[in-house]
Amino acid sequence: MEIKISVKNLEAFYGKNKVLHNISIDIPKNKVLAIIGPSGCGKSTFIRCLNRMHEVVGGSIKGEILLDGEDLTKTDPVLLRKRVGMVFQKPNPFPSMSIFDNVAAGLKLNGVRNKKLITPIVEKCLKQSALWDEVKDQLDKSGANISGGQQQRLCIARTLAVDPEVILMDEPASALDPISTTKIEDLIFQLKKDYTIVIVTHNMQQAARVSDYTAFFYMGEIIEFDETNKIFISPSNKQTEDYVRGRFG
Amino acid sequence: MENDMKKSNLFYYRKKITSFIMMSLTFIAALAAIIPLVLIFYYTISKGITYLNIDFFVAMPKPVGESGGGMANAIVGTLILIGIGGAIGIPVGIMTGTYLSEFGNNKFGYIVRFLTDVLSGIPSIVVGVVAYTMVVVPMKHFSALAGGIALGILMIPTITRTTEEMIKLVPHSLREAGLALGIPKWKTTLSIVLKTAWKGIATGVLLGLSRAAGETAPLLFTALGNRFWSTSIGQPIASLTVYIYDYAKSPFEDWNQQAWTAALVLILLISLLSLLFRIITRSKYKTN
């Protein structure tokens, strides 16, 4: 198995408050890694370290995070975020932009002006995120005037448009209805052919359905990391077992 | 059982009556708030309409003693003055407001915020005196530029504070979305945050411009006034408000009437400005 991101002895802080302790994990390439664990255990903080959004809210880290062997904590965060995209828990399309411009935003605002270049990318990404058929006749409508599930797929399309290598998803379906959730899960399944995906989820069935690997976080530490089947069928740790059986958390 | 019914009915009616009284009170308060507005409109229209003709917009004021004439120079003058004021006040106000909301969580931001509050409380005549000392005295004569600068300074607090408040209303998640796409922070602020907030900011700008258009005191010793046609920013310039001031206190019945017409035109001008802003900021998108 090829490694995309290798995290070594990562510690994350909010001010002086340490919320991640000594995290080490190898994230495999073109697979889906699910992060599970009870609320407040540091899942969001962890994935936000991977695209350095953690420092945007004033957090700091110690340790190494290697992206293709290169320490991303020492590179330019703006360039890094084009390689490591992120989908947030609540759909957050840009309300002042059309559906088309929402998808094109990452390109346009990074200086790509050529419409001939942008249009096919927008179409491709909307198709990839399974939204094209629903919005192809209303691309100039505001990105905020579609349903929540459509908005979230729009946000995924927007992330795909900058052509990242890794996609981080923080509970991408927790604000959505079951049908939209299924659509997002199908999408994740399609996307892993081309992208490395890390998804945070509170939904055990979802983790079991979409992921190849699962990491169980508890109180800022990784308790267990293994193939998803193993974690859900025969976890080696008692705490993991209790959690995936729904006995706490 | 019946007793209980009665009790609950009583309770129900009491609630209904309270609700009715409260509603009436707020209605009366709203009515009281619009009465002055209605009176202002009534007087300016009924008194100002006499002279409201084409001449008023295209002709120059007649010499003392002759009746008729118009205020073409003052209308253009007012537009030039708020134009100069806007050229100063709008960019400074928007940039300051943006700074305060996005980067102003520090001591410097606190000081700037405090000073803009102080500035908004300073009487406009004092700002006029400052513009007089800074511009009129060194230039050795009154000028449209001096008047425009005074008006520009007066606009800054309104535009700054509205911009700051409007930008703060933009959800944090949009900033994060921008950054997470690899868009640099300054560009996220400009193309996403400001773009999302711009309708609210436009309202602040409109408010600033309208206030400035209605100012008289700071113009008296900066732009001064001019009975002749002038569009030069280096020369004294006429304005509707200064005309209202001069004509309303003059002994000539004819001028008093024209003061009312000038007031009416000023109101129309400001209404037109709001209408223009409404059209510009009209949403591109149909809401479902």
Ligand SMILES: Nc1ncnc2c1ncn2[C@@H]1O[C@H](COP(=O)(O)OP(=O)(O)OP(=O)(O)O)[C@@H](O)[C@H]1O
């Ligand atoms: N902006 C912040 N400032 C200070 N502390 C924070 C901040 N965000 C999170 N924390 C703290 O860091 C710890 C980990 O939070 P995090 O959001 O990573 O948890 P999580 O596993 O994503 O939880 P949830 O499942 O509820 O989303 C928590 O104890 C939380 O209180």
Ligand SMILES: [Mg+2]
């Ligand atoms: Mg979280």
